[in-house]
Amino acid sequence: MKTVNRSYDSYAQARAAVEAVEKAGIPSSDVSLIANKHVSAEHGHVDHVADTAAGAGIGGVLGGGAGLLAGLGLLAIPGLGPVVAVGWLGAMAVGAAAGVATGGLVGALIGAGVDQEEAAVLSEAVRRGGTLVTVRVPDDEVGRIEGLLSIHRPTDIGARAATWRKEGWKTFDPDAPAYLPNETEIERMRRDWRDEGMGKQA
Template sequence: MTRTITRAYDDYASAQGVVNQLEAAGVASSDISLLGRHEKADNDDSNAGEGAGIGAAIGGTAGLLAGLGLLAIPGVGPVVAAGWLASTLAGAAAGGATGGIIGAMTSAGEDEDSAHYYAETVRRGGSVVSVRAQESQAAEVEAIMDGATPIDREARLAEYRQSGWSRFDESAAPYRYGAI
């Protein structure tokens, strides 16, 4: 049986390190997904079509990271994405479907509240790594992902709610640090 294991990280570098460790442990690149806010999103005029060569520039020449692309996500802005979640997002964008990260995460098996949390985390600059793992490798995958100090979900949700957040809003402008 396969299950989805997802963790959020404060920065792209941490998520990238997790992906590298997962691949080194033998997890197939096709079972790993990475979504993260493009670091230059606030001052970059790139569009989704310019993502073809971004993998080598942002963080990898082999495995999953070599397939990174740039997608424009409503409410988030440009994100780097790779893996099966990226394929779901790209398909939704090409078909004009709504749902973005929320739809991709719920179709991957996450509950709606978790999907909203992950979407907001990416919106605010974090990165999400999601793995489809066989039950036999789930403990090792969790150990690798948890060893990289993922965001404490409950503490972060409390922080978001304290600022008035209740759920991800894809019609909102992309988050800008320091904006009021």
């Protein structure tokens, strides 16, 4: 099995990607989604998860339809704090999975076969407001699933990391505060959502 990871600037893109891989026959048990709790861009707007729910375990379903996303809820991950999450990677990140001694998204990704540098960048992307989709697939399915995930416009994580490093970022800091996007970034997410034509309700 291989682990395929893609980071998205909006929850809406990530949700569409998850639904696509599930429709392609990947079991929900092999799919995971983790998002910054402050950002959930869906149907052209940004929702802020209620602070009163911060720190709660998985529960308080946020609404995701059928499949994996039906169980979406709040989860406290060491180094990130409360996130919106569902799936196997979240369990590893909190140290709840069998055989996992400590939590943390970086450690969970490394445990899933991701190299340390990429794991740090993907974790930083979540901290800064992104949504991470991780899929476990057989070796011969990697290309097909990567293609499906790419349709929904994931971020170029290498280019994003290069930009952060120019700004002084070095690696993921578990003590750094969760990132809250400013109004300009929120409007960009809304625009991207509209431009994709995905914000139109059926």
